[in-house]
Amino acid sequence: xxxxxxxxxxxxxxxxxxxxxxxxxxxxxxxxxxxxxxxxxxxxxxxxxxxxxxxxxxxxxxxxxxxxxxxxxxxxxxxxxxxxxxxxxxxxxxxxxxxxxxxxxxxxxxxxxxxxx
Amino acid sequence: xxxxxxxxxxxxxxxxxxxxxxxxxxxxxxxxxxxxxxxxxxxxxxxxxxxxxxxxxxxxxxxxxxxxxxxxxxxxxxxxxxxxxxxxxxxxxxxxxxxxxxxxxxxxxxxxxxx
Numbered sequence: 001x002x003x004x005x006x007x008x009x010x011x012x013x014x015x016x017x018x019x020x021x022x023x024x025x026x027x028x029x030x031x032x033x034x035x036x037x038x039x040x041x042x043x044x045x046x047x048x049x050x051x052x053x054x055x056x057x058x059x060x061x062x063x064x065x066x067x068x069x070x071x072x073x074x075x076x077x078x079x080x081x082x083x084x085x086x087x088x089x090x091x092x093x094x095x096x097x098x099x100x101x102x103x104x105x106x107x108x109x110x111x112x113x114x115x116x117x
Numbered sequence: 118x119x120x121x122x123x124x125x126x127x128x129x130x131x132x133x134x135x136x137x138x139x140x141x142x143x144x145x146x147x148x149x150x151x152x153x154x155x156x157x158x159x160x161x162x163x164x165x166x167x168x169x170x171x172x173x174x175x176x177x178x179x180x181x182x183x184x185x186x187x188x189x190x191x192x193x194x195x196x197x198x199x200x201x202x203x204x205x206x207x208x209x210x211x212x213x214x215x216x217x218x219x220x221x222x223x224x225x226x227x228x229x230x231x232x
Contacts (some may be wrong), residue, residue: 034220038158043121043207044223089160094219100172105221107160 004093004108010116019063019078021111023091026072032103035065036108044090050074057076061085084114086097120144121224123208129230130198137194138227140208147212148172149191150221151183154205164193228232 007022020053025031048059055067065076074091091108121142130136142149151163152171165173170186180196195202205226211219 013174036223041226041228043225044160046220046222049220090160097173103207103219104162104165110158111167112158 004091006108006111008111010112011101013081014116016080019081021076023074025093027095031096032094035076037089038088083115121222123224127228134198135196139192141190142210146210150209152207179218198231
């Protein structure tokens with residue numbers, strides 16, 4: 001069984017300061033992990049993904065995430081926040097389902113990032 | 118060109134009505150999905166189709182019936198709409214791979230409000 005826990009429902013930072021969005025997962029298999037971003041009234045856009053290659057994954061817009069198996073974490077970071085980063089961020093785990101053997105996504109509950117000027 | 122498109126973008130309707138949401142992808146993917154996002158932003162998969170075949174059918178009321186006329190389209194028909202059906206419905210597609218986590222591409226969402 002898989003699950004995803006986003007530890008903060010809401011994070012507020014000042015423009016130009018670092019961003020840290022935390023995510024922990026549990027999985028029976030070696031999972032694939034994703035971060036998606038949803039801007040207000042928009043669809044979801046892939047930021048980055050981990051698929052058992054390099055543990056430090058670089059994504060779009062300066063975001064990166066590090067897969068730490070020992071801590072079962074996949075935290076999302078960015079060195080310097082921009083106003084346009086204000087959005088909802090979802091941590092997502094993908095692993096084969098027990099019933100079908102096909103991969104399915106399980107979403108975290110989301111973290112709303114607010115960027116103050 | 119829009120990769121995954123949904124129509125309509127907004128849908129306001131009365132309880133008891135029947136409505137459909139359409140989804141089309143031009144990415145050549147073989148797998149399509151419907152997700153429901155509730156008022157708390159929680160996203161949950163409803164259905165998944167692979168090459169027009171139903172693969173995943175979560176615990177969704179029978180009032181919801183997906184239809185895939187071809188692998189580029191996955192429509193969602195909802196009968197006897199209820200207040201609790203109000204949500205944002207997202208369509209997504211991916212090219213399924215057995216060993217590597219596939220990226221799902223999402224549509225812009227359909228905001229359904231049942232009055």
